[in-house]
Amino acid sequence: MTIERILHRVIDDAAVVGELDGVAPLSPFLASSFDLYQARVLGQDIIVAEDVADTDGAEKRLQALAKAVGEPVAAYLRSATPARRKDLMKSRQGFITREGDLYLPQLAIALQANPPSESLRPRGFSPSQQQAFLYCLYGREPLTQEGLREATGMSAAGASRALSSLADMGLVDYTAGGRTGRKRYYFVPDKKEFFRRGRELFGDPVKRILTVSASPLTTASPSSGLSALAMRSDLVAPKRRTVAAGSASAGDLGKSGDDGEEKIDVQVLRYDPLPFSLAGMVDPFTMLATVGEKDERISMALRKALEDCEWYED
Structure with missing residues (x-):
């Protein structure tokens, strides 16, 4: 060519x-x-x-x-x-x-x-693109469609579309290989740039917030927002714990009970946070995206919590 x-x-x-x-x-x-x-x-x-x-x-x-x-x-x-x-x-x-x-x-x-016309500007990520973004942020290269499917349970067609769309946006690159020369092996050229641009496109992952009575299910759900930040830093934990759940599992978490019962706030996310959760917390990027308020105290805690993440920039 x-x-x-x-x-x-x-x-x-x-x-x-x-x-x-x-x-x-x-x-x-x-x-x-x-x-x-x-x-x-x-x-x-x-x-x-x-x-x-x-x-x-x-x-x-x-x-x-x-x-x-x-x-x-x-x-x-x-x-x-x-x-x-x-x-x-x-x-x-x-x-x-x-x-x-x-x-x-x-x-x-x-x-x-010469900015592109509005019709050509990439829209915010879909839920499958959000999960593909997280997979590429944390995954070991080379990144593959099979790896994304294994990590998230996504369908073959969904994984292929999600990774291809990230490549079309210029967020990831790939090389072709395999027996037929058509299998794509993806990689992230620059993690900091990937984080910066992805953060702009990721959008608010929280669809709604439910206040429910504490139960075995909610207790086992990964902490998110300020609760996750407190677990990763010296920030004092909020009085009411916040956890995250995907839309599919949110309906099983129960509803508000009597005033005397312990309450938990559930952030219902556009994607399932479990594939990337670790040690009872959502992944670092999801934590950052679900911290709803910002002040100097929280900013300092975020810098401390994310200091080991090579991709993070304040």
Whole structure:
């Protein structure tokens, strides 16, 4: 697949690509190492370099080329393994592969200046996308449809759609493999960016709050909100415990009883929190999303509770 076809398919159907000219003369070494192209995408010019030297040290040659031309250069690659794509993204090195994968941080300003129409903006996550997000946040890579199904009990079709939608939003990437070459192995290029963007799209997971009498079922339900935060930090626990339940199980938790009975608040979530709960608490992201109030005391407790989460940013 050519550079122009890839850009047409993925970003801008008006993109044009031609030979690069008008740059300062390159050293014989760099001139013989690369075929250079000029791409015009979303009204912005990008230099694309195909390494033809076929020797070790490609990244160092790219850095030397970028320094010589005085601006970032995107690499045009025959292919890239998931590990290499991940390394390139972490170093913010732009690339396009012949397989159709691309990462172009040079376009960030252009994309902000040309926001997509409302109809193309991704909506908030559906319940299956929320669970797929949590699976990708905590799961061991490579992440697979089978892994999501095993973790959540989701159907094959539902797991496939949920992971594919996260890839379409640019939250995760994948490589194809397996016997037929069609099985997708997903990975998260940048956990902090994944958390930041996912947090914006996740939405409020709480559908409603029920106040019910304490029972074996509610007592066994995972703590959420401030109750979970208190278990993970030095925050004083609220007088009334808060737990979480999925919509399917909320009806089994009972209703308010006599005034003398102990009460528990049940946050009925849009997804089942049990697959990712641990030690009587909802997972850290769900805890963060179910803390309904914020002040300095709670913010400090959140920083303490999430300090070991590599993806967390206040």
